Amino acid sequence: MLTLPLANAQSLPKSKSDKIIDSLTQTLTGTLLPKKRVDVYNQLARQFRRTTLIEAAKYADKALKLAKKHGYREGIADAYFQQGLISIRRKSLKESMAIFKQVLQIAQECNYRKGKIKAYFGMGKALERRTNFSQALKYFQRVIKINEQWRIERRDSTNSSIGTYYLGMTYRGIARTLLRQLKYDESEIFLKKALKVAEETNDLELLALTYQELGNVRSRQGRGPQGLYYLLKALEIYKSLAAPARISFINNVIGSLYLNLDLLDKAEKFYLKSYHMISTYASIPINHKAHLLEDMAYLYYKKGKYELTIKYANQAQEIRKKGLWPKGFIGASYNKLGKSTEAVEILREVVQGAKQRNQPYTEHFFRPYLGQALINAKKFAEAKEVLTKSFENIQQRNLIRSKPLILRELARLYKAQGQLKKSWYYKDMYLELKDSLFRYHNAQQVLVIKQEILAETAAKTKEQDLIRKQLEIEKQQIEVKQRTTLLVIFALVTILILLALFQVIKSRRTQVKYNQLLAGQNEQLTSLSHFKQQMMGMIVHDLKNPLNAIIGLSEKQPDPKFTSINQAGKQMQVLVTNILDVQRMEEDKMVLQKEVVAIDSLLHDVQEQVQLITRDKNLKVYLHSLPDVYIKVDTELISRVLINLLSNAIKYTPQNGSIHVSVETSGAHTCKVLVTDTGIGIAPEYLGKIFDRFQQALPSAEGFIRATGLGLTFCKLAVETHGGKIGVKSTQGAGSTFWFTLPTVKTTTTDKVPEPLLIKTDYQVKLTPREQEVLLPLATQIQQYQIYETTNICKVLKLIDEQSSASLQDWKTQVEESMYTWNEAKFRKLLTEI
Numbered sequence: 011m012l013t014l015p016l017a018n019a020q021s022l023p024k025s026k027s028d029k030i031i032d033s034l035t036q037t038l039t040g041t042l043l044p045k046k047r048v049d050v051y052n053q054l055a056r057q058f059r060r061t062t063l064i065e066a067a068k069y070a071d072k073a074l075k076l077a078k079k080h081g082y083r084e085g086i087a088d089a090y091f092q093q094g095l096i097s098i099r100r101k102s103l104k105e106s107m108a109i110f111k112q113v114l115q116i117a118q119e120c121n122y123r124k125g126k127i128k129a130y131f132g133m134g135k136a137l138e139r140r141t142n143f144s145q146a147l148k149y150f151q152r153v154i155k156i157n158e159q160w161r162i163e164r165r166d167s168t169n170s171s172i173g174t175y176y177l178g179m180t181y182r183g184i185a186r187t188l189l190r191q192l193k194y195d196e197s198e199i200f201l202k203k204a205l206k207v208a209e210e211t212n213d214l215e216l217l218a219l220t221y222q223e224l225g226n227v228r229s230r231q232g233r234g235p236q237g238l239y240y241l242l243k244a245l246e247i248y249k250s251l252a253a254p255a256r257i258s259f260i261n262n263v264i265g266s267l268y269l270n271l272d273l274l275d276k277a278e279k280f281y282l283k284s285y286h287m288i289s290t291y292a293s294i295p296i297n298h299k300a301h302l303l304e305d306m307a308y309l310y311y312k313k314g315k316y317e318l319t320i321k322y323a324n325q326a327q328e329i330r331k332k333g334l335w336p337k338g339f340i341g342a343s344y345n346k347l348g349k350s351t352e353a354v355e356i357l358r359e360v361v362q363g364a365k366q367r368n369q370p371y372t373e374h375f376f377r378p379y380l381g382q383a384l385i386n387a388k389k390f391a392e393a394k395e396v397l398t399k400s401f402e403n404i405q406q407r408n409l410i411r412s413k414p415l416i417l418r419e420l421a422r423l424y425k426a427q428g429q430l431k432k433s434w435y436y437k438d439m440y441l442e443l444k445d446s447l448f449r450y451h452n453a454q455q456v457l458v459i460k461q462e463i464l465a466e467t468a469a470k471t472k473e474q475d476l477i478r479k480q481l482e483i484e485k486q487q488i489e490v491k492q493r494t495t496l497l498v499i500f501a502l503v504t505i506l507i508l509l510a511l512f513q514v515i516k517s518r519r520t521q522v523k524y525n526q527l528l529a530g531q532n533e534q535l536t537s538l539s540h541f542k543q544q545m546m547g548m549i550v551h552d553l554k555n556p557l558n559a560i561i562g563l564s565e566k567q568p569d570p571k572f573t574s575i576n577q578a579g580k581q582m583q584v585l586v587t588n589i590l591d592v593q594r595m596e597e598d599k600m601v602l603q604k605e606v607v608a609i610d611s612l613l614h615d616v617q618e619q620v621q622l623i624t625r626d627k628n629l630k631v632y633l634h635s636l637p638d639v640y641i642k643v644d645t646e647l648i649s650r651v652l653i654n655l656l657s658n659a660i661k662y663t664p665q666n667g668s669i670h671v672s673v674e675t676s677g678a679h680t681c682k683v684l685v686t687d688t689g690i691g692i693a694p695e696y697l698g699k700i701f702d703r704f705q706q707a708l709p710s711a712e713g714f715i716r717a718t719g720l721g722l723t724f725c726k727l728a729v730e731t732h733g734g735k736i737g738v739k740s741t742q743g744a745g746s747t748f749w750f751t752l753p754t755v756k757t758t759t760t761d762k763v764p765e766p767l768l769i770k771t772d773y774q775v776k777l778t779p780r781e782q783e784v785l786l787p788l789a790t791q792i793q794q795y796q797i798y799e800t801t802n803i804c805k806v807l808k809l810i811d812e813q814s815s816a817s818l819q820d821w822k823t824q825v826e827e828s829m830y831t832w833n834e835a836k837f838r839k840l841l842t843e844i
Contacts, residue, residue, distance in 0.1 A: 026251045031057050048077045048085035055092040059099065060255060061293035066096055087116040087125040094132045098139060099295070106136045123160065127153050131176045131183070138187045141368035146187050153180040178207035178216040185223055192370060194231050201227065218247035222260060229267045232411070237267050255294045258287035262302050269309055270411070281306050300329035300336075307339040316343040334360050334369070338376040345379065350386035357383055361396075374403055378415040385423050393423050414444050557583045577622035581657070587650060588724045602644045602731065606755055609673055609681060610636040612645060616652040617671075620660065627665050631656065634672040639681050642755045647728045654721040655685045655748045662689035663745075681754050686747040692740040699801040700738060701726040725750070726800075775821045775840075782844050785821060789841045792825070797834050 034054050042050065051073035058066035070092040077085030090113045097106035110132040117125025134149035157177045181204035188197035201224050208217035225241035228234070241264050248256040265280030281302060288299050303326035310318040320343050326336040341356030357380040364373035377400040384393035400416050417440035424433035557579050564576035610633075617631055624631055641648075659669045667688045674682040692700065703723040729736040729750040740746035777785065788806055795802045803825075810822045821840065828837040 026253060027057050027060060028252075044076060044080040045082050045085060048073050048080075048082055048089070051076065052085065052088045052092055055089070055096075059092065059095055061295075063096055063099055066092065070096065083116055083120040084122050084125065087113050087120075087122055087128070090116070091125070091128045091132060094136070098132075098136055103136050103140045107133060110136065123156065127156055127176050130156070131180055134180065134183055134187075138183060138190070141190070143187045143191055143368070147184060150180045150184045150187070153177065174207065174211050175213065175216065178204045178211070178213060178220070181207065182216070182220055182223060185227075189223070189227060189230070190369075190371065192230075194227055198224070198227050214247050214251060215253075218244045218251070218256065221247070222263065225267070226263060229263075229270060234267055234271050238264065241267065254287050254291040255298060258284045258291075258294055259298055259301075261287065262298070262305060265309075266305050269305065269312065272312070274309060274313055277309055281309065296329055300326045300333065303329070304333070304335045304339070307336065311339055311343060311346075314346075316346050319343045334363050334367075334372050334376075338372070338379065341383065342376070342379045345383040345386060350383050353383040354380070354387050354389065374400065374412060377403075378412055378419060381416070381423075382419050385419060385426060388426075390423060390427055393419075397423060414440055417443060553582070553586050557586065574622055577619065580619055581623070581653075585721075587646075588654070588721055603646070604642050604644055606640050606642045607645050609639045609641055609683070612641075612649065613652070613671060613673070613683075616649055616656065619649075619653060620656050623657070623660050624669075627660065627663070627667075629660060629663055629666070630668045632668060632670045634670055636673055637675055637681070639673065639675060640755050641681065641752050643732055643752060644728075648732070648752070651725045651728050651750065652683070652685070654725050658721070658748070659685055659687035659689065659746075663687045664689065675754070676751070679753055680751050682749055682751045684747055684749045686745065688745045691742040691744055691746055692738065693742055697738060697740065701736065702800050703796075775817055775824065777817050777821070777844065778815075781815060781817055784818065785844050789844055793841050797829055797837050800829055803829060 031054065034050050034057070037050055038047070051069045055066045055069040055073060058069060070089050073085060073092070074089035076082075077089055090109050094106045094109035094113065097103070097109060110129050113125060113132065114129035116122070117129055130149045130152040134146045134153070137143075137146035137149065153176060157174075181200045185197040185200040185204065188194075188200065201220055204216065204220045205224070207213070208220055221240045221244035225237040225239070225244065228237035228240060241260060245257065245260045245264070248260055261280045261284040265277045265284065268274075268277035268280065284298075284302050285306075288294050288302065303322045307319045307323040307326065310316070310322065319339055323336040323339040323343070327333060327340075330336060337356055338360040341353045341360060344350075344356065345353035357376055360376050361373055361380050364370075364376070377396055381393050381397035381400060384390075384396060397416055397420050400412070401420065404413050404416065417436050421433045421437035421440055424430070424436065560579040561576055561583065564572040564579065567573070567576075613633055613636060617633060620631065656669065656671075663669060669688075670684075670686045672684050672686075674684065676682055701722050703720065726736050729752070733753050734751040736748070736750040738746060738748050788809060791806050792803055797803075807822050807825060810818050812819075814822075825837065825840050828834075828840060
């Protein structure tokens with residue numbers, strides 16, 4: 011059901027016609043000569059004729075009275091002409107002919123050539139509406155003849171004569187007359203002439219009307235895509251003219267085009283657009299609504315919604331009164347609803363009425379539906395006569411659209427009469443034509459869709475052009491404004507420059523003082539940092555000597571108290587040694603003292619060293635799976651690695667818990683040492699950076715999680731210095747497993763072989779300009795971090811993948827090596843000397 015709210019017309023933009031009316035009305039408020047006032051009245055009548063006939067008639071009467079009063083014969087002729095066109099709109103065709111004869115008489119008396127053109131044009135239009143096509147064409151031809159005589163007299167090769175508008179409208183009137191006679195090709199010839207006039211005179215209204223008629227002709231010819239092309243062009247012009255009545259009507263026409271192509275949903279979409287315009291603008295003529303309701307009735311008939319068809323046809327009938335199309339759709343719907351007797355009566359009246367009114371298209375359209383109803387009413391003889399005549403007419407006039415229905419009904423007719431051979435003959439023709447039309451419709455639908463895409467693309471391009479032009483206008487306006495204010499700005503700028511110079515001088519002096527202060531503070535901080543490192547070294551060295559004495563004196567004493575003192579001293583010694591070793595690694599001064607040692611022997615020694623602190627918490631340290639494996643390592647460093655890992659495990663394992671140490675072999679050259687506790691575990695967010703220098707996990711709501719700091723950093727450096735790897739696995743609340751790998755050896759030799767730490771002294775890597783370009787942003791990013799922020803540095807280094815060149819891989823390896831060995835000098839040099 012079609013129900014749309016009435017939009018607020020006040021919120022919509024005014025049409026071009028409304029603007030002209032406003033302008034003319036404003037003109038009337040001034041002082042005008044009588045003849046000028048008559049002309050304004052006639053122009054207002056012309057504008058209102060398209061919207062409100064009552065207002066149009068009012069101004070035409072005013073023009074006529076004033077023109078008669080002052081003996082203005084041309085004004086009288088123009089006023090009568092407007093009254094004649096108003097009579098056509100009111101369907102008073104006889105009255106309009108009488109009025110146009112008065113116009114002709116007055117024009118002849120005063121030799122008003124434009125009045126003659128208007129009179130003949132009006133007569134032709136009235137006769138065309140009365141379907142007196144032959145007489146209509148004669149009057150239209152007289153308009154062309156007068157215009158041609160005027161052009162010859164002026165020796166003008168163009169159409170710029172006094173009757174240019176009416177010449178173009180005359181060509182269109184002839185085309186409409188021929189179209190109603192189904193003479194499509196001849197109609198198109200005159201429409202092209204009208205198009206030429208419109209283009210030469212840049213008459214947008216005539217141009218749009220001509221495009222509209224061309225679209226109608228092409229659609230009637232079965233050339234839907236070309237028809238849509240012209241209709242969309244007409245719609246675009248109407249939108250630019252802001253002509254709501256025209257926009258509404260063209261949407262209706264486009265909907266009918268889609269309807270003829272069986273694109274019913276698209277047809278309904280455009281019909282709804284048209285209905286919305288009619289609901290919005292009260293000025294749109296009522297006959298537009300009647301035409302739309304007729305088309306909607308046909309739409310719902312094709313959709314099989316016959317109740318809706320009858321509803322909209324009845325609404326159209328209320329407007330048209332004696333209209334044949336609404337009555338025809340009602341009859342066709344009655345037939346589909348099983349009311350064949352009523353349908354026959356209605357459709358018979360429609361066909362006969364169309365014949366009497368000389369409306370061949372209406373007659374040929376509804377004749378097949380009459381035949382269909384007659385078959386259903388079992389009036390076979392009359393049905394045969396009607397359908398046979400319909401078939402002859404479509405053959406003569408090539409009305410291909412009605413042919414399938416006639417062939418199908420003829421097949422039904424002969425089948426009902428028992429003439430199966432004839433029935434099959436027409437059925438075969440019907441099926442063949444139906445298949446052909448189906449393929450044709452599909453092709454047409456594809457072309458229509460392409461045309462829609464082209465139109466949409468063109469519209470978007472036009473919109474972009476408009477936006478571009480608008481931007482150019484705005485740019486020009488800005489430039490004008492800038493030029494206007496240039497002198498003022500120049501004066502202000504001069505003052506500002508002077509103030510700025512003063513401010514710059516003042517700022518520079520302040521900046522110099524600030525830089526001096528900053529340099530002094532920076533020097534002081536550097537000195538303090540250096541002093542801190544020296545103090546730390548002195549404290550550590552001073553602690554180491556008494557610790558050695560304490561450990562030496564308490565070693566192997568029978569008193570258990572000395573054992574506690576000895577083990578506490580050793581733990582303190584590990585901490586002190588860690589600090590010293592980290593400093594050595596930073597300064598590249600560490601030398602590894604490697605020796606071959608059995609892994610189980612090393613683990614047992616470490617187990618004895620942590621006995622005291624395990625005894626305090628009643629913890630058990632279990633050694634599992636200790637294979638007969640030898641490693642060549644700096645035993646002091648690796649022992650401290652194990653002590654650090656066991657100390658962390660003991661610290662965070664609850665009372666009466668256990669710690670498990672095991673060794674796994676991986677291949678022939680590597681072993682893996684695992685230290686597993688049953689403590690509280692490590693939070694996931696700390697696992698990625700647990701081995702970074704000075705990184706510690708913080709307390710959480712669930713209790714203290716594992717704390718990590720310089721000890722784990724030392725462990726990482728010591729293991730990686732030996733060519734191994736270190737890592738951790740942990741589940742919070744379920745304990746942790748720290749592991750590290752070391753290379754194994756086959757010999758059991760225990761000779762100590764001093765070996766310097768693997769640190770390259772040649773920091774230069776030969777790089778191509780392209781490789782330097784790749785590394786420069788990475789090096790800049792790494793320089794933001796300290797050398798101990800290994801997690802962040804590694805994330806950046808991962809950007810150099812394995813597919814990179816050998817030189818890039820070499821640079822990456824040296825950076826990693828300098829980072830893991832705490833060689834900050836090499837680290838910084840690799841980053842800065844690219």
